[in-house]
Amino acid sequence: MTTAVAPVQPAPVQPDKETTVGNYFVSNYPPFSFWKPEFVGDAFAALERPPNDGTHLGVYLHIPFCRKRCHFCYFRVYTDKNSTAIKGYIEAALKELRLYAGKPFLGGRKPSFIYFGGGTPSYLSVDQLRHLSDGMKAILPWDQADEITFECEPGTLTDHKLKAIREMGVTRLSLGVENFDDHILEINGRAHHSKEIARAYRYARELDFPQVNIDLIAGMVEETEANWRECIRKTIDLQPDSVTIYQMEVPYNTTIYKQMKAEGRLVAPVADWETKRHWVAEAFAELEKAGYTVASAYTAVKDKEKARFLYRDRLWAGADLLGLGVASFGHVGGTHFQNHHDFEPYVNALTDDKLPIYRALTPTADERLIRELVLQLKLGQIRCSYFHDKFGVGIRERFQAPFRILQDWGFLTLRDDIVSLNRDGLLQVDRLLHEFFLPQHKNVRYA
Numbered sequence: 001m002t003t004a005v006a007p008v009q010p011a012p013v014q015p016d017k018e019t020t021v022g023n024y025f026v027s028n029y030p031p032f033s034f035w036k037p038e039f040v041g042d043a044f045a046a047l048e049r050p051p052n053d054g055t056h057l058g059v060y061l062h063i064p065f066c067r068k069r070c071h072f073c074y075f076r077v078y079t080d081k082n083s084t085a086i087k088g089y090i091e092a093a094l095k096e097l098r099l100y101a102g103k104p105f106l107g108g109r110k111p112s113f114i115y116f117g118g119g120t121p122s123y124l125s126v127d128q129l130r131h132l133s134d135g136m137k138a139i140l141p142w143d144q145a146d147e148i149t150f151e152c153e154p155g156t157l158t159d160h161k162l163k164a165i166r167e168m169g170v171t172r173l174s175l176g177v178e179n180f181d182d183h184i185l186e187i188n189g190r191a192h193h194s195k196e197i198a199r200a201y202r203y204a205r206e207l208d209f210p211q212v213n214i215d216l217i218a219g220m221v222e223e224t225e226a227n228w229r230e231c232i233r234k235t236i237d238l239q240p241d242s243v244t245i246y247q248m249e250v251p252y253n254t255t256i257y258k259q260m261k262a263e264g265r266l267v268a269p270v271a272d273w274e275t276k277r278h279w280v281a282e283a284f285a286e287l288e289k290a291g292y293t294v295a296s297a298y299t300a301v302k303d304k305e306k307a308r309f310l311y312r313d314r315l316w317a318g319a320d321l322l323g324l325g326v327a328s329f330g331h332v333g334g335t336h337f338q339n340h341h342d343f344e345p346y347v348n349a350l351t352d353d354k355l356p357i358y359r360a361l362t363p364t365a366d367e368r369l370i371r372e373l374v375l376q377l378k379l380g381q382i383r384c385s386y387f388h389d390k391f392g393v394g395i396r397e398r399f400q401a402p403f404r405i406l407q408d409w410g411f412l413t414l415r416d417d418i419v420s421l422n423r424d425g426l427l428q429v430d431r432l433l434h435e436f437f438l439p440q441h442k443n444v445r446y447a
């Protein structure tokens with residue numbers, strides 16, 4: 001006699017109500033806590049090998065200076081560096097690029113995308129920006145770059161500085177607006193005011209940047225539904241080429257968390273996850289009504305042909321990246337690495353003509369597959385054939401269990417070659433991605 005065994009039902013999706021401390025956003029895989037100083041030799045070895053055919057090369061430069069530290073900020077930033085220190089930092093970054101430029105991994109490639117992130121790249125003066133960009137171009141020309149992105153804090157922009165940024169060749173100007181309300185900006189520690197947003201946006205339009213992006217955060221401290229709706233209305237009024245929306249998270253090294261800890265609070269004083277998702281859903285719906293297309297878990301674009309995010313797309317498809325600057329992340333020939341995350345060790349290494357790489361990891365083939373799959377799922381749709389062609393793996397079989405779980409939770413569909421997340425799934429994609437992680441990488445701190 002045989003006994004029928006009932007199919008095992010996956011556990012129901014866990015509610016994630018309150019915003020508690022931790023990293024929500026999945027920006028890479030395996031988690032950074034698995035990158036180790038003892039693997040730095042792998043990174044140096046990868047630099048000595050020629051590139052694989054057709055691999056894009058990008059350059060990221062971290063400018064770690066800001067006027068004030070926002071209370072939700074978890075990046076490596078400094079608000080106390082004088083012009084001598086900034087000048088020294090720029091020279092260090094140029095030296096870093098020069099050290100890379102002599103290595104075999106380049107194989108004659110020039111960067112196809114460049115990204116100035118921070119921190120606040122627009123904190124630099126016009127002279128500093130010109131010196132930096134001229135120096136970078138002299139080492140590794142930008143004439144083959146399809147996209148040059150530059151992040152700005154609206155209060156640091158003058159017409160003169162924006163003109164210099166345009167003359168650098170920047171194609172996407174990303175304005176860190178976050179919110180349009182002066183009280184919300186102030187209470188969250190932002191340095192800019194609402195009138196500076198309008199002024200910066202107007203200058204940017206006059207200078208005809210090919211793509212102007214507005215960054216928003218859903219769920220800042222004291223934000224209300226009415227405030228959020230007003231932010232979306234004002235964004236749509238401006239008609240940016242693209243809009244990026246992040247849901248507020250509270251990692252360990254933020255001022256908000258330090259205050260929570262001091263007060264013995266476990267729950268952050270910001271909207272809960274359900275509310276934030278609801279607000280982003282509303283924002284996406286309004287943007288769609290205004291003619292925008294939702295292009296990923298965080299972006300809506302006005303014209304799909306014109307507004308692109310090549311930095312994201314190429315990185316998520318395994319491009320090589322030179323991560324310049326303090327705490328920057330790079331990736332060459334299958335090895336991930338990160339620079340020293342403090343100012344002095346970073347600058348001192350370069351003063352000694354050494355690359356400032358601090359920790360590294362070479363993922364296995366399976367981990368590389370998971371990395372691309374989870375990152376590309378943030379676009380809302382992936383093709384099985386892409387992974388079969390690139391990794392020789394049938395993802396429907398390899399990821400049968402997590403696909404099944406996400407299907408049962410009502411977030412995912414599998415149709416022929418296409419795996420898609422619905423809007424509800426897309427809006428909480430970062431927490432769902434952990435289902436695809438190897439057991440040792442689940443539920444670890446993402447720092």
Ligand code: SF4
Binds near residue numbers: 065067075077119153
């Ligand atoms: S402007 Fe950006 S990088 Fe600077 S402190 Fe604020 S969130 Fe951090």
